[in-house]
Amino acid sequence: MTEPVTLSFDGPIAVITIDNPPVNALSYAVIEGLRTCFYAFQQSEATGLVIACAGRTFVAGADITTFNDPAFSAAPFNALIAEIEASARPVAAAIFGTVLGGGLELAMACHMRIAHPATKVGLPEVTLGLIPGSLGTQRLPRLAGIETAFEMISSGAPIPAEKAVGHGIIDHLADEPIPAAVHAVAEAVLAGEAPRRASELPIPDADKAADVIAAAKAAADAKPWLPWLAEIANALEAGTVGFAAGEKAEAEGFERLRATAASRALRHIFFAEREAARIPGLSKDVKPRPVKTVGVVGAGTMGGGIAMTFANAGFPVTIIDTTDAALERGLGIIEKNYAGTVSRGRMTEEQMRERMDLITGATGLDALAEADVIIEAVFEDMALKLDIAGKLGEIAKKGAIIATNTSTLDVNRIAEATGRPADSLGMHFFSPAHIMKLLEVVRGDKTSPEVLHTVMTLTKTIKKTAAVSGVCFGFIGNRMTEVYLRETDAMLMEGATPAQIDKVVENPAWLGLAMGPCRMGDMAGVDVMARIVNEWVESGEGPQAPSYRAVCRALFHLGKFGQKTGEGYYTYDGRKPIPNPATDALAKEMAELHHVAPRAHSDEEIFQRLLFPMVNEAALILMEGIAYRPGDVDVVWTSGYGFPAWRGGPIFMADEIGIANVVAAMDRFAETFGNAHGHWTVAPLLRDVAAAGARLSDWRPS
Ligand code: NAD
Numbered sequence: 152m153t154e155p156v157t158l159s160f161d162g163p164i165a166v167i168t169i170d171n172p173p174v175n176a177l178s179y180a181v182i183e184g185l186r187t188c189f190y191a192f193q194q195s196e197a198t199g200l201v202i203a204c205a206g207r208t209f210v211a212g213a214d215i216t217t218f219n220d221p222a223f224s225a226a227p228f229n230a231l232i233a234e235i236e237a238s239a240r241p242v243a244a245a246i247f248g249t250v251l252g253g254g255l256e257l258a259m260a261c262h263m264r265i266a267h268p269a270t271k272v273g274l275p276e277v278t279l280g281l282i283p284g285s286l287g288t289q290r291l292p293r294l295a296g297i298e299t300a301f302e303m304i305s306s307g308a309p310i311p312a313e314k315a316v317g318h319g320i321i322d323h324l325a326d327e328p329i330p331a332a333v334h335a336v337a338e339a340v341l342a343g344e345a346p347r348r349a350s351e352l353p354i355p356d357a358d359k360a361a362d363v364i365a366a367a368k369a370a371a372d373a374k375p376w377l378p379w380l381a382e383i384a385n386a387l388e389a390g391t392v393g394f395a396a397g398e399k400a401e402a403e404g405f406e407r408l409r410a411t412a413a414s415r416a417l418r419h420i421f422f423a424e425r426e427a428a429r430i431p432g433l434s435k436d437v438k439p440r441p442v443k444t445v446g447v448v449g450a451g452t453m454g455g456g457i458a459m460t461f462a463n464a465g466f467p468v469t470i471i472d473t474t475d476a477a478l479e480r481g482l483g484i485i486e487k488n489y490a491g492t493v494s495r496g497r498m499t500e501e502q503m504r505e506r507m508d509l510i511t512g513a514t515g516l517d518a519l520a521e522a523d524v525i526i527e528a529v530f531e532d533m534a535l536k537l538d539i540a541g542k543l544g545e546i547a548k549k550g551a552i553i554a555t556n557t558s559t560l561d562v563n564r565i566a567e568a569t570g571r572p573a574d575s576l577g578m579h580f581f582s583p584a585h586i587m588k589l590l591e592v593v594r595g596d597k598t599s600p601e602v603l604h605t606v607m608t609l610t611k612t613i614k615k616t617a618a619v620s621g622v623c624f625g626f627i628g629n630r631m632t633e634v635y636l637r638e639t640d641a642m643l644m645e646g647a648t649p650a651q652i653d654k655v656v657e658n659p660a661w662l663g664l665a666m667g668p669c670r671m672g673d674m675a676g677v678d679v680m681a682r683i684v685n686e687w688v689e690s691g692e693g694p695q696a697p698s699y700r701a702v703c704r705a706l707f708h709l710g711k712f713g714q715k716t717g718e719g720y721y722t723y724d725g726r727k728p729i730p731n732p733a734t735d736a737l738a739k740e741m742a743e744l745h746h747v748a749p750r751a752h753s754d755e756e757i758f759q760r761l762l763f764p765m766v767n768e769a770a771l772i773l774m775e776g777i778a779y780r781p782g783d784v785d786v787v788w789t790s791g792y793g794f795p796a797w798r799g800g801p802i803f804m805a806d807e808i809g810i811a812n813v814v815a816a817m818d819r820f821a822e823t824f825g826n827a828h829g830h831w832t833v834a835p836l837l838r839d840v841a842a843a844g845a846r847l848s849d850w851r852p853s
Contacts, residue, residue: 165195166333198337210250212251252276255320275308289350304387445461528556668761677707677713766802785802810847
């Protein structure tokens with residue numbers, strides 16, 4: 152194996168090069184190599200040092216897997232960079248690419264930073280529920296000021312090189328940063344300049360410190376469930392006392408955070424998102440098909456958003472609707488959406504034009520003959536979808552992939568109708584499709600590995616977070632949602648109010664979703680939900696009990712569709728939901744009709760009745776092989792349904808509660824309510840995991 156870190160000499164200047172693909176992450180081996188090379192430099196006659204990287208970026212951060220190691224400590228690396236900073240001979244970092252986290256902390260310990268103009272620098276640790284652990288909270292305020300440091304550390308967002316120069320983080324820009332850094336070090340040697348050590352600098356905007364710290368504390372108090380906010384305030388405040396005090400506060404805070412459920416949850420999601428992109432057992436010989444052009448059928452809500460998603464990624468898109476009027480309407484909405492982005496300053500007029508130019512409308516399916524991928528997004532009507540699938544099977548070129556965006560229909564039937572089921576699958580986008588991160592890729596029984604691989608590769612290009620689902624009612628996400636909505640309606644019949652349920656779901660002390668089920672139902676449309684339930688029931692596959700989702704179905708029957716009709720679970724003042732006594736009366740009426748006994752609901756019962764059956768359904772989804780792995784289920788929920796990432800998704804959250812506790816509660820509910828409809832039957836997998844005292848997140852199919 153080649154060494155990940157090497158020392159070479161450019162005349163009198165030593166150059167340490169880190170080469171640890173893909174992103175030069177700070178693994179244990181890199182840190183050891185850096186130490187060895189730095190000590191060799193100290194033993195050498197070299198007059199100065201440049202720290203550089205091979206590959207596509209300077210160090211892009213720590214190796215995040217090391218954070219899960221109980222023996223992990225930032226102390227050895229921190230001591231090493233302290234020695235680098237203490238060097239009497241000048242040291243420069245030659246940086247390019249994405250210089251994040253530990254990468255920026257290493258660079259800030261050097262006396263100078265010379266950057267390629269396209270470099271981005273940042274401290275993104277908060278996205279993993281952490282604060283910087285290698286003195287980022289101390290050196291950054293001394294280089295850039297406490298105000299900028301607070302902004303960068305609390306947002307986690309990287310900033311471009313030019314801005315970093317303005318803030319004093321980068322000394323200067325150069326197209327060839329390594330020779331430029333060698334030159335800068337040589338000049339410093341000639342000039343006999345004393346090394347500029349960030350840890351010894353005063354905080355340049357110390358007069359603002361009190362205000363910044365007060366703002367940091369206020370942010371922490373407003374969201375006590377995000378524990379890193381208080382640690383940011385604490386580390387910055389300690390740093391105003393002195394570097395040593397700040398160093399101690401940062402180290403303690405980092406270690407406290409590393410152990411929190413919130414940080415472990417965010418790290419779980421970080422890895423789960425990457426794993427969800429992988430297809431188990433895929434042979435290396437399977438290569439993705441080239442995709443250059445895309446077709447979309449249906450210029451409605453979803454079709455428009457899907458077309459924008461592909462245009463945003465640079466794909467020419469042909470979008471089809473039945474009439475010129477429907478097409479014009481669809482294209483008009485796309486244009487309006489882009490114009491909104493332009494007016495918010497997030498896109499230039501020119502970019503908008505470029506994207507609009509990539510989208511071409513047509514009224515005949517023939518226009519899709521050359522498309523590499525075709526996504527059908529017409530009305531949710533099986534007869535219509537089968538008809539279109541058949542036509543696409545005739546029109547599409549050989550090797551084209553034919554996808555459906557159906558939310559609820561049988562993807563296998565639609566795939567068969569194309570006459571080429573190996574080339575067909577589901578691509579379930581979420582609304583609004585150009586904004587929502589999640590894409591559930593629905594693998595049909597006959598979808599070929601090559602086609603699945605092509606689509607999973609494509610999802611990366613269009614910057615979606617993808618998870619694969621097998622074919623079943625609702626796929627992963629909506630199948631679990633159905634259970635959650637079932638319990639919502641059941642509790643309403645028992646006398647809970649929509650506001651009571653929504654409050655528990657929205658409370659970060661319980662779940663912390665942006666919107667409770669009743670508010671969400673009113674927004675998505677009671678009619679949309681009820682139609683899905685009714686069709687499912689009528690198909691004979693759905694639950695046959697007349698009490699099933701009785702409140703939702705009764706609201707639909709009364710024409711109370713939610714926000715769009717001004718009344719659903721709530722009434723509306725504009726978009727503001729107002730508790731609706733008519734809903735309570737309707738729920739009571741349904742309860743009497745279906746002999747449901749009233750009961751009082753504690754917040755804890757509401758929480759458990761919503762989350763635990765969902766987790767049970769997830770266990771069934773795993774047992775049936777619908778999801779490849781537990782993390783995929785959590786990814787679906789955190790990227791598609793607003794489940795807080797700091798909760799790690801429903802399965803991770805249940806693991807934290809303890810699966811044995813989940814099972815015990817399910818059994819208790821079965822006793823309380825009876826189990827006539829099988830709603831409280833515990834999935835065998837869940838019972839096994841509980842009996843083993845294990846975590847469901849760790850389960851893998853054998
Ligand atoms: P929509 O009613 O907004 O749009 C459907 C469009 O299809 C309309 O413009 C209609 O004119 C067009 N259309 C109908 N028949 C056609 C034909 N024969 N050829 C070409 N175009 C035709 O519906 P939507 O909300 O965009 O939903 C589309 C699909 O996406 C459905 O399968 C739906 O279940 C699914 N979906 C919707 C959402 C959502 O939140 N709206 C989310 C995920 C998936």
